[in-house]
Amino acid sequence: MVRPLLAASDPELASLPAEVLRARALALKRSRNAYIIAHNYQRGELQDLADATGDSLALAQAAIRADAPVVVFCGVDFMAETASILNPEKTILLPELNAGCPMAGMLTADQLRAKMAEHPDAAVVAYVNSSAEVKALSTICCTSANAVRVVRSLPHRRVLFVPDRNLGAYVQSQVPEKEIVLWEGFCPTHQRFKEEDIVRAEQQHPDAEFIAHPECRPEVLTHARHITSTSGMLDVVARSPASRFIIGTEDGMLYKLRQAHPTKEFILPTPRLVCPTMKMTKLASLVRSLERMEYEITVTGEIAARAKEALDRMLALTRESPMVAIAGY
Numbered sequence: 094m095v096r097p098l099l100a101a102s103d104p105e106l107a108s109l110p111a112e113v114l115r116a117r118a119l120a121l122k123r124s125r126n127a128y129i130i131a132h133n134y135q136r137g138e139l140q141d142l143a144d145a146t147g148d149s150l151a152l153a154q155a156a157i158r159a160d161a162p163v164v165v166f167c168g169v170d171f172m173a174e175t176a177s178i179l180n181p182e183k184t185i186l187l188p189e190l191n192a193g194c195p196m197a198g199m200l201t202a203d204q205l206r207a208k209m210a211e212h213p214d215a216a217v218v219a220y221v222n223s224s225a226e227v228k229a230l231s232t233i234c235c236t237s238a239n240a241v242r243v244v245r246s247l248p249h250r251r252v253l254f255v256p257d258r259n260l261g262a263y264v265q266s267q268v269p270e271k272e273i274v275l276w277e278g279f280c281p282t283h284q285r286f287k288e289e290d291i292v293r294a295e296q297q298h299p300d301a302e303f304i305a306h307p308e309c310r311p312e313v314l315t316h317a318r319h320i321t322s323t324s325g326m327l328d329v330v331a332r333s334p335a336s337r338f339i340i341g342t343e344d345g346m347l348y349k350l351r352q353a354h355p356t357k358e359f360i361l362p363t364p365r366l367v368c369p370t371m372k373m374t375k376l377a378s379l380v381r382s383l384e385r386m387e388y389e390i391t392v393t394g395e396i397a398a399r400a401k402e403a404l405d406r407m408l409a410l411t412r413e414s415p416m417v418a419i420a421g422y
């Protein structure tokens with residue numbers, strides 16, 4: 094991956110009113126012929142501007158479908174890397190250089206090689222929240238939307254699941270016929286959400302349905318009525334007769350849910366469910382990114398080719414996600 098050394102923040106841009114930034118972003122989007130993608134955890138103003146919003150799986154598919162030479166990925170680095178691996182002919186921009194995922198940083202390629210040597214018979218399933226180098230060593234990738242399906246599809250009895258121990262433990266509970274070896278990685282944001290938080294929220298809102306992301310701690314997941322990816326949450330709410338929901342994931346998801354279901358109530362069980370790197374990207378970052386065409390994320394060579402094989406195996410298993418929201422400007 095080629096990255097410039099300096100992350101630029103432009104105080105002049107940051108001081109402009111939101112309407113001015115929005116108009117500038119739309120004008121630049123047209124002149125650059127760019128397609129804007131925003132993860133469900135992004136700030137509302139970016140979700141509003143995006144051509145596509147969704148979970149990690151839907152957004153990987155959206156980047157492939159994007160009929161534009163430039164894709165701006167409002168999210169974190171592994172998502173832009175995945176887009177680059179799947180679309181080497183497109184220019185992939187990440188507006189904030191330091192928007193990384195700490196979980197992806199919890200496993201290096203060398204650590205994975207050592208673990209694979211301990212379990213030579215195991216298939217390696219890499220959650221997409223991982224580096225391109227880790228994906229390149231893997232049998233297949235997965236996202237939170239398809240992890241159970243991916244693991245079930247494998248002929249291997251033993252699976253080395255990396256790097257998220259919570260998602261891996263959830264998959265183990267759903268696929269008891271396999272032996273899943275876990276890596277001790279985790280999402281620091283979901284890890285801050287403790288069982289006492291959900292117990293308190295359930296006491297305060299006894300009529301609410303609790304929907305949790307599988308990155309949550311196992312003891313939190315035991316309270317959940319539904320465990321699903323961020324876009325899966327939209328699906329659950331659309332099908333449920335309940336009018337109140339406790340949402341066990343990053344707070345950007347509540348913006349998405351409130352927009353889609355304005356008559357329903359959504360409760361964040363703790364204010365600690367905010368991902369600092371997901372929130373780094375602002376409207377001003379998007380404008381700067383389109384103005385300067387930065388920061389270009391590229392994955393090339395053998396790493397890209399091998400990581401693409403692992404991603405393609407996952408995509409071949411996964412039907413088109415119905416939960417991607419596409420807007421047109």
Ligand code: 13P
Binds near residue numbers: 169222237280321323
């Ligand atoms: P999904 O949107 O794929 O469920 O992933 C959540 C996440 O943590 C992305 O960083």
Ligand code: SF4
Binds near residue numbers: 169196222280283
């Ligand atoms: Fe990574 Fe967690 Fe932030 Fe997602 S919410 S980008 S998994 S730290």
